[in-house]
């Protein structure tokens with residue numbers, strides 16, 4: 001999908017981090033971006049910065065299929081064909097070994113990272129197929145492949161995303177719809193703040209002496225996947241900070 005082939009791209013988790021940055025870059029290129037998230041005030045700010053295209057707010061919790069459908073249906077009849085879906089909404093809640101974790105945190109991660117992704121996909125696949133040039137980009141994680149203590153259920157939800165991306169490819173054979181998966185390592189967004197349940201100090205200290213990825217790094221990877229010519233399907237991109245050789249094993253620099 002190049003900027004010459006403008007259409008509608010749905011981005012979930014658009015209110016922060018990777019999703020926000022991806023939304024802004026796509027709108028700059030002239031696409032119509034349907035921005036999905038729960039925080040209406042954040043989406044309203046994005047609408048103000050639409051660039052050459054436009055950002056349309058779809059305020060919904062991806063875990064709630066009916067609410068999601070209503071939020072999308074408000075805009076979709078008036079939008080250009082849906083040519084992209086960036087399944088990015090997700091989170092990690094809590095960060096301890098399984099024996100000290102909360103079942104509610106597990107439920108929220110499974111319902112969002114797995115259930116939410118399935119909801120957006122189910123609602124948009126018919127339109128992606130109908131456009132004849134649809135492309136799904138799923139945001140996985142290096143946690144799917146490199147285990148670290150405390151990653152457990154979060155990592156497993158991301159392994160689901162990786163495997164489903166490959167399965168989507170086979171199911172969508174012949175439709176022209178492409179599927180890519182991007183697996184980032186540690187990136188500075190609101191992710192750590194959510195993982196550490198609002199503990200800003202702990203979230204900030206995660207980056208002591210390391211240079212994490214930025215939201216721009218991941219948005220650039222999403223846009224690169226989307227802009228390959230139609231005969232090229234990027235299956236998987238794994239991106240880590242130079243300072244993160246695997247999992248959460250970090251090479252910390254001390255003065």
Ligand code: NDP
Pocket residue numbers: 012013014015016017018019036037038039042060061062063088089090091092112116139140141142183184185186187188189190191192194
């Ligand atoms: P942020 O916390 O900055 O952004 C997460 C986004 O997901 C927010 O826009 C949030 O919006 C949205 N979201 C969360 N739950 C829901 C929900 N139930 N319904 C709708 N939207 C929801 O984190 P990142 O940008 O870092 O994370 C984006 C994706 O990247 C996630 O899937 C994450 O697992 C993955 N990832 C992150 C890495 C990192 O180190 N940062 C590394 C690897 C992968 P709102 O709260 O307004 O609903």
Ligand code: 8X3
Pocket residue numbers: 140141142143184185186187247248
């Ligand atoms: C999160 C990746 O390495 O920060 O998806 O745990 S990491």
